[in-house]
Amino acid sequence: MKAYPTAAEYLRHHRPERPVLALRPHALARAADWFVANFPGRVLYATKANDAPPVLAALAEAGIRAFDVASLPEMERVRQVADAELYYMNPIKSRSAIARAYGDFGVRCFAFDSHDELEKILAETNGADDLTLFLRIACPNTHSLIPLEGKYGASAEEAPALLLRARQRATRLGITFHVGSQAVVPAAFGEALTQVGQLIVSSGVLVDAVDIGGGFPARYPHSEPPGLDCYMEEIVRAADALAVKHSCELLCEPGRALVADAEAVIVRVDARRGNALYINDGAFGALFDAAFSGFRFPVRCVTPGREDLGPADRRSRFYGPPADIADYLPGPFVLPERIGEGDYLEIGQVGAYGRVLANRFNGFGAFDEIVLRDEPMLSMFGERQRDDGEDARSIRL
Missing domain, CATH: 2.40.37.10 (Lyase, Ornithine Decarboxylase; Chain A, domain 1)
Known part of the structure; x- marks a missing residue:
């Protein structure tokens, strides 16, 4: 171009x-730099937001090394531009897609939200002993402009048994959720992480990772959310209260906010x-x-x-x-x-x-x-963002 x-x-x-x-690639690089430097864990890009090869390449060059993918075509696109780790976080997948993801694309991280989906993953990966499994739980989407609840997510009643079963088979076990798209209140993440903490305690199952999903906002004329530093402060505060904070990796899946x-x-x-x-x-x-x-x-x-x-x-x-x-x-x-x-x-x-x-x-x-090459009309990554020089990439819960 x-x-x-x-x-x-x-x-x-x-x-x-x-x-x-x-396309303004410098805006992509700036957003990726900010997330990698300020999120206290691993940043996955939600490929569904924009899967154009120049976008994927710019994000990979800026330091995004993992991608949340929902389909085989998304895996193919990512593989064309980046040697990255793929997370298959769509909670419902076909058997053939699971098998190809594992065998052809090297996917080892899968999400599920039911016993049937968990057994499907185990069967189509031939009982693999190198799986990272994420249980998707339901959480309220009351603080988002585009709620995503209702389609996916295990209930509080179903989740403990699912965690126990997955713990028996997974090399690494995680919990994931989604607070909805364009979450305009930072407390959305704190409330969901509190729910995760309660689930870990009530189930008695230790987890190795918590994926807080996407929902990080962008700026629009109708929506001026707080600065992203406020979201990070809320996430760190709530994650620090988890019982597994010293041994658990934190992940996120920004899409909208990055691109x-x-x-x-x-x-x-x-x-x-x-x-x-x-x-x-x-x-x-x-x-x-x-x-x-x-x-x-x-x-x-x-x-x-x-x-x-x-x-x-x-x-x-x-x-x-x-x-x-x-x-x-x-x-x-x-x-x-x-x-x-x-x-x-x-x-x-x-x-x-x-x-x-x-x-x-x-x-x-x-x-x-x-x-x-000029600047976009609106951005979350201007003077409103705190830049105190602290690099939080290596922080773990």
Whole structure:
């Protein structure tokens, strides 16, 4: 991909017909550096958030050495760019996928949340004696903008027997959970870790690892969470209270927080009707979350020569290109009054889930791709973050 200083500089030389995904690798590196230095344990990247090869390669180069994968295609993508450890953390898997993960991709870490799934893993790995097994437990998602509870997770009643059975077969045993996507309250992790501590005591089963999952937030116009240092303080406080703190490894699976601000999409305005702008990407492209999850994204005009369009005070809504009323992005997206047909807009914070949720509905969904060297419109890794020089990578519970 060719690199440009800014989106406007790219547009001085091109008038793209298709929307353009603009990657900022330096933002990826900065986020990865922060997590590796500040999380008190091992950082896994949640590949589902963005599995583009340049993204995976940039994260690996920045020090991410483990990846949370949910499918064989994700394993194949990671293996193309990184010699990393793979964690198969999808709690329900097909038998053939388990066998291939173990035999072809060297996966030794598997999640489960039921007796059936545990026995399936044991059977399809031929009773292997080198497995790390993580019991996924259910936990409340009350502090997240996108709750993920209900689909996976063993209940408090089921968990003790599952831990005991897995302890008999696993080389290493862990517990994992997920507090929901875009967790906006740091206490979400503390409450879940307290639940883990109670389970360890009540079951009488020692564990070797606790994986706190994902849920770390990014910044959006509608969501300004506390700095990530606040999350780390809460995690360290709650983890320190675990009975197994001296012998237990801590892991996390950030996705959104690592990649959200590293990618933007440049779109063209094809029509304007009042406060409605019709653009060439939308709900079935990189802007899924704006249509179906109620997200607002930062937006600015990047048309060369139209930098001075007045104050950004018009509350606009967007429609995407397919002929379907579901392709509606209510926003509001705040732009200058004079935005109109032919203008190009940069829409930020689409690095998480934008690319992977795009499809080819109505024949749309193809993107050009470039690299940008300037800063994203929003970031969790600016002056709001504490940088006291402490490297917590080697800290264990």
